[in-house]
Amino acid sequence: xxxxxxxxxxxxxxxxxxxxxxxxxxxxxxQGPRIEMELGVRFQLERVLVRRIERPRTVAFAxxxxxxDLDAFLATEADVFVxxxxxxxxxxxxxxxxxxxxxxFVTANKVLIAAEGEDLCSLARARGVDAHFEAAVAGxxxxxxxxxxxxxxxxxxxxxxxxxxxCNFVLTLLERGERLxxxxxxxxxxxxxxxxxxxxxxxxDAADKLAILAWLAFGVSPRSLALRRRGILPDAERLSRGxxxxxxxxxxxxxxxxxxxxxxxxxxxxxxxxxIVLASESPFAxxxxxxxxxxxxxxxxxxxxxxxxxxxxxxTAAALLADLIQATTSRAAFAPHVAFAALPTADHASNxxxxxxxxxxxxxxxxxxxxxxxxxxxxxxxxxxxxxxxGDGWLITAPVSWxxxxxxLRSLEADGARPAVARLETEELRVVEEPLPLIxxxxxx
Amino acid sequence: xxxxxxxxxxxxxxxxxxxxxxxxxxxxxxQGPRIEMELGVRFQLERVLVRRIERPRTVAFAxxxxxxDLDAFLATEADVFVxxxxxxxxxxxxxxxxxxxxxxFVTANKVLIAAEGEDLCSLARARGVDAHFEAAVAGxxxxxxxxxxxxxxxxxxxxxxxxxxxCNFVLTLLERGERLxxxxxxxxxxxxxxxxxxxxxxxxDAADKLAILAWLAFGVSPRSLALRRRGILPDAERLSRGxxxxxxxxxxxxxxxxxxxxxxxxxxxxxxxxxIVLASESPFAxxxxxxxxxxxxxxxxxxxxxxxxxxxxxxTAAALLADLIQATTSRAAFAPHVAFAALPTADHASNxxxxxxxxxxxxxxxxxxxxxxxxxxxxxxxxxxxxxxxGDGWLITAPVSWxxxxxxLRSLEADGARPAVARLETEELRVVEEPLPLIxxxxxx
Numbered sequence: 019x020x021x022x023x024x025x026x027x028x029x030x031x032x033x034x035x036x037x038x039x040x041x042x043x044x045x046x047x048x049q050g051p052r053i054e055m056e057l058g059v060r061f062q063l064e065r066v067l068v069r070r071i072e073r074p075r076t077v078a079f080a081x082x083x084x085x086x087d088l089d090a091f092l093a094t095e096a097d098v099f100v101x102x103x104x105x106x107x108x109x110x111x112x113x114x115x116x117x118x119x120x121x122x123f124v125t126a127n128k129v130l131i132a133a134e135g136e137d138l139c140s141l142a143r144a145r146g147v148d149a150h151f152e153a154a155v156a157g158x159x160x161x162x163x164x165x166x167x168x169x170x171x172x173x174x175x176x177x178x179x180x181x182x183x184x185c186n187f188v189l190t191l192l193e194r195g196e197r198l199x200x201x202x203x204x205x206x207x208x209x210x211x212x213x214x215x216x217x218x219x220x221x222x223d224a225a226d227k228l229a230i231l232a233w234l235a236f237g238v239s240p241r242s243l244a245l246r247r248r249g250i251l252p253d254a255e256r257l258s259r260g261x262x263x264x265x266x267x268x269x270x271x272x273x274x275x276x277x278x279x280x281x282x283x284x285x286x287x288x289x290x291x292x293x294i295v296l297a298s299e300s301p302f303a304x305x306x307x308x309x310x311x312x313x314x315x316x317x318x319x320x321x322x323x324x325x326x327x328x329x330x331x332x333x334t335a336a337a338l339l340a341d342l343i344q345a346t347t348s349r350a351a352f353a354p355h356v357a358f359a360a361l362p363t364a365d366h367a368s369n370x371x372x373x374x375x376x377x378x379x380x381x382x383x384x385x386x387x388x389x390x391x392x393x394x395x396x397x398x399x400x401x402x403x404x405x406x407x408x409g410d411g412w413l414i415t416a417p418v419s420w421x422x423x424x425x426x427l428r429s430l431e432a433d434g435a436r437p438a439v440a441r442l443e444t445e446e447l448r449v450v451e452e453p454l455p456l457i458x459x460x461x462x463x
Numbered sequence: 464x465x466x467x468x469x470x471x472x473x474x475x476x477x478x479x480x481x482x483x484x485x486x487x488x489x490x491x492x493x494q495g496p497r498i499e500m501e502l503g504v505r506f507q508l509e510r511v512l513v514r515r516i517e518r519p520r521t522v523a524f525a526x527x528x529x530x531x532d533l534d535a536f537l538a539t540e541a542d543v544f545v546x547x548x549x550x551x552x553x554x555x556x557x558x559x560x561x562x563x564x565x566x567x568f569v570t571a572n573k574v575l576i577a578a579e580g581e582d583l584c585s586l587a588r589a590r591g592v593d594a595h596f597e598a599a600v601a602g603x604x605x606x607x608x609x610x611x612x613x614x615x616x617x618x619x620x621x622x623x624x625x626x627x628x629x630c631n632f633v634l635t636l637l638e639r640g641e642r643l644x645x646x647x648x649x650x651x652x653x654x655x656x657x658x659x660x661x662x663x664x665x666x667x668d669a670a671d672k673l674a675i676l677a678w679l680a681f682g683v684s685p686r687s688l689a690l691r692r693r694g695i696l697p698d699a700e701r702l703s704r705g706x707x708x709x710x711x712x713x714x715x716x717x718x719x720x721x722x723x724x725x726x727x728x729x730x731x732x733x734x735x736x737x738x739i740v741l742a743s744e745s746p747f748a749x750x751x752x753x754x755x756x757x758x759x760x761x762x763x764x765x766x767x768x769x770x771x772x773x774x775x776x777x778x779t780a781a782a783l784l785a786d787l788i789q790a791t792t793s794r795a796a797f798a799p800h801v802a803f804a805a806l807p808t809a810d811h812a813s814n815x816x817x818x819x820x821x822x823x824x825x826x827x828x829x830x831x832x833x834x835x836x837x838x839x840x841x842x843x844x845x846x847x848x849x850x851x852x853x854g855d856g857w858l859i860t861a862p863v864s865w866x867x868x869x870x871x872l873r874s875l876e877a878d879g880a881r882p883a884v885a886r887l888e889t890e891e892l893r894v895v896e897e898p899l900p901l902i903x904x905x906x907x908x
Binding site for chain 1: 597603613746752761764768782785788
């Protein structure tokens with residue numbers, strides 16, 4: 019093959035040197051010689067923004083590279099800016115400063131892209147560069163590329179995924195009998211979970227990532243996406259036990275879909291993040307630990323499936339490096355979404371999600387099973403008993419919409435029944451005709 | 464979002480209007496308005512090369528677009544050339560003509576890229592354009608992009624896949640009890656299989672695709688890749704039955720891997736395409752019909768998994784369209800592989816594959832089971848009986864290399880035992896201690 023005659027030096031400014039940032043530094047160091055030889059590009063770390071310069075680090079820097087001064091960082095003469103801090107500020111300020119100077123911007127920040135991605139991409143286009151955010155969704159799984167560049171959203175009908183590795187890691191440990199707090203502590207020990215893991219477990223993190231995918235797939239502004247969100251909190255352990263009792267596995271599933279609401283309106287987009295009980299043999303149920311999985315329905319006989327590590331410093335840093343290479347070796351980054359034929363997402367779209375018909379797995383305290391069952395019956399909803407565990411009775415409703423069960427759930431809640439709810443998506447159910455003896459005793463007592 | 468001010472017209476010359484080509488024409492027609500609005504690109508079919516102009520077609524063309532004259536086609540004033548004919552000629556002539564004129568070349572042709580991809584990419588680079596071949600591997604599954612651009616081969620250790628949809632479709636029907644000839648006829652009826660499906664079933668097609676992936680992953684020239692290849696012919700039905708009898712499922716698995724042969728030599732690449740008996744619950748065993756699946760080991764806790772339709776006109780045309788958009792909307796296509804740090808693949812690499820240790824499932828005529836077992840024993844190889852079916856006895860060897868069992872197989876072959884062989888990769892084995900009664904009678908008779 020032909021040799022590279024000239025090496026181009028690309029000056030990189032990196033904001034953040036935590037779990038992900040330090041792995042990017044390491045990858046640039048280890049893979050640098052090969053990248054230089056093959057691509058003719060030498061990445062040179064010009065400046066790295068950190069919170070505390072004196073903190074001990076596992077990677078070494080040339081003198082003067084580390085800075086804790088944001089203004090000095092923003093003034094860096096760099097060819098590309100990479101952000102691996104997370105959160106809205108100062109990430110947004112860094113992004114706007116970089117793009118305004120006509121420098122490509124690479125980020126792992128889903129909060130930033132879900133909130134400001136549309137504006138940042140507009141700013142980037144106006145300056146002839148691009149904002150790259152492969153690492154912001156599903157860690158090392160290249161779903162952003164596949165949706166944005168490969169499918170170019172032409173034939174996409176639905177995207178469904180496990181998008182939060184921490185939550186999935188926790189659910190996997192719960193299935194093995196661990197307690198929630200131990201599972202969270204283990205996720206933190208491994209560097210997946212945030213210091214406050216609530217965003218992982220209540221579905222906000224998955225919702226941000228889903229909003230980004232819905233934007234790329236359907237043109238819906240991520241800020242205006244109406245999304246139904248329920249996480250696995252507060253009753254993650256109960257829900258997980260109930261899913262097992264019903265013969266399935268609990269997963270936090272994010273999905274978005276374009277559908278025709280009525281002929282006159284054309285298509286609208288619906289989106290949801292919620293716990294779903296899946297058949298144990300389904301690919302999503304078999305996704306364990308911090309793995310992420312995405313299925314894209316393009317109207318073909320099979321969906322396009324993508325899976326891989328959804329968290330962790332090394333895979334996320336690999337996604338940043340891929341974007342860094344794309345941003346600097348292509349003369350122009352691929353920026354297809356010049357003007358979206360955006361599908362609307364209005365209240366009626368989210369209502370539509372609520373009106374869809376599903377079976378539901380509902381857990382109540384064992385002593386309230388009969389009462390709960392009769393309240394569902396009064397609302398016209400048949401509810402069979404699922405396999406039960408001590409302390410909780412589990413009911414499976416006939417297929418009805420969320421709007422139908424919500425009032426019954428509220429009335430049970432008011433009476434202290436603490437109902438736990440997950441959507442059901444499995445036919446492998448352990449349904450029993452009559453209350454199990456233990457429950458019968460409790461109810462009859 | 465901002466509007467597109469100018470529409471650029473891109474003149475397309477398309478060679479081939481069969482199953483894939485006609486779906487590309489249809490996709491350009493259906494998705495054209497959206498692509499024009501969003502990307503500012505209007506694709507205009509300038510010329511379409513067909514074998515017979517007068518043949519009835521499901522898509523309509525403007526007068527003068529269709530031609531059966533190769534020279535006229537080559538002389539077309541087009542901005543990009545797309546090839547969907549297949550086979551080496553005239554595809555190669557079209558590729559060289561297009562690239563020599565500095566026009567991007569887009570193809571679905573694995574035979575062409577496996578044989579000439581390296582030269583074509585060199586020619587492309589010299590002219591400042593690129594050759595695009597996403598559709599050449601795994602149909603609608605974007606594995607070429609993921610290996611070439613996303614992973615940029617930095618951390619890849621191993622790629623393993625089901626890369627031939629026709630073969631997998633046939634294996635799935637065999638599992639359901641259909642006969643080989645009926646399964647092949649059904650694959651042809653659905654438009655997957657070639658008129659001569661031998662390339663699908665004997666592993667040559669998968670080997671071409673694997674050679675392309677190994678090239679992108681490890682820099683090994685596809686022409687010089689030493690590859691061990693065994694297909695499912697001639698005894699596909701027997702092998703499939705034997706896999707079931709042993710408690711697994713048969714799949715044709717293509718894999719390539721970089722490994723350190725010894726410290727002094729550095730890394731070399733090994734590659735194989737062969738039938739493997741997998742545990743029924745494994746993702747590859749659960750890949751049915753014409754679905755393709757690829758797992759890429761990048762040294763992370765989980766492989767990157769990609770799956771989707773590996774054959775069929777619509778998905779393959781979608782891959783062509785994605786490349787067409789990439790070739791014409793990026794000012795420069797992504798062409799990372801300027802100079803490969805290619806890993807060697809020599810005879811010793813293929814020998815190394817042969818020296819690896821696996822268990823093997825070996826079927827012989829029922830009357831020869833005892834004899835076969837004793838010949839393996841003479842060669843120092845323990846062979847237990849697997850669950851057996853009428854007409855065949857199935858043996859499972861202790862883990863040994865191919866080089867160890869090959870002489871025994873040859874000696875059995877010479878005695879008319881017609882041994883059928885697959886690698887074993889499952890612990891879900893039905894191993895029996897003694898010959899089943901039917902076999903015992905046959906052997907004792």
